[in-house]
Amino acid sequence: MMKQLFPKQHVMGFIFSMVLSVVALAVITFDMSYKMGMAILLVTAIAQALVQLLLFMHIGESEDKGTLYTNIIYAVFVGVVTILGTLFTMIWGYQIY
Amino acid sequence: MKIDESLPLEYSTEENRLKILGFWIFLGAEIALFSTLFTVYFTLQNGVGNGPSAEELFKITPVMIETVLLLTSSFTIGLGIHAMRLGMKKAMMTFFVITLALGLGFLGTEIYEFLEYIHEGATIQTSGFTSSLLTLLGTHGAHVTFGLFWGTAILIQVAKRGLTPETANKSFIFSLYWHFLDVVWIFIFSFVYLKGMM
DSSP states (O other), X not given: OHHHHSOHHHHHHHHHHHHHXXXXXXXXXXXXXXXXXXXXXXXXXXXXXHIIIIIXXXXXXXXXXXXXXHXXXXXXXXXXXXXXXXXXXIIIIGGGO | XXXXXXXXXXXXXXXXXXXXXXXXXXXXXXHHXXXXXXXXXXXXXXXXXXXXXXXXXXXXXXXXXXXXXXXHHHHHHHHHHHHHHTTOHHHHHHHHHHHHHHHHHHHHHHHHHHHHHHHTTOOTTTOHHHHHHHHHHHHHHHHHHHHHHHHHHHHHHHHHHOSOHHHHHHHHHHHHHHHHXXXXXXXXXXXXXXXXXX
């Protein structure tokens, strides 16, 4: 009964996301460069998002999965362009001159 | 209405399948919404004026409590959907109740955190940093608040009507919403809090 209600995959996914959160904490507990810290955060955050998307949200289980993947990848693309494009023009770009 | 017995209840009709597809498209729009809020925050985060900076304002303890509560609630709603697919109504409802309780705990901690911020002189009007921060956190918190009401309404329906193609579909869509809020929180946790305390 317990085994049936707690599928191994879900339990592993949960433990994995907890571990990733603790790993992310390293950026404040250890002294490291900004670049190194951002690299760790990017890896742990994206890995956690993928666990949610693929495992818990079952994105790939229905016949619509092609549409779902296209939609989410497009939305993420729009989001990344919005963020990086803005940073490029407002923060990294003209300010140094 | 044609019910396909080979699929889980929430996908069992054409309408159900399309509702799930439609909700994913809505989540795409939500990604765009939160991206713009992150953009504003990243642009204004150094504009602290006379108010506190991220390093002065952020405390790790409430943030970790919130993260553990929300991650666990995302896990328990996943188990709830799993139990639903096994046709175990009681187990499914139990997991949903635990999920909502954890969500309530998250919200309580966040409200406590906001009160601390106000106490330290960081309101939505203090600086570019605090107003973009509180808009981002507030939008996420408002989504969680809405989710608590939505989830409660679905639980009442499941209790009254049992697991039907309709209630299973609603429950599954709600689980997508809840997992999505967890994903947004992971990015807030990483690129607002941890980055701010780096």
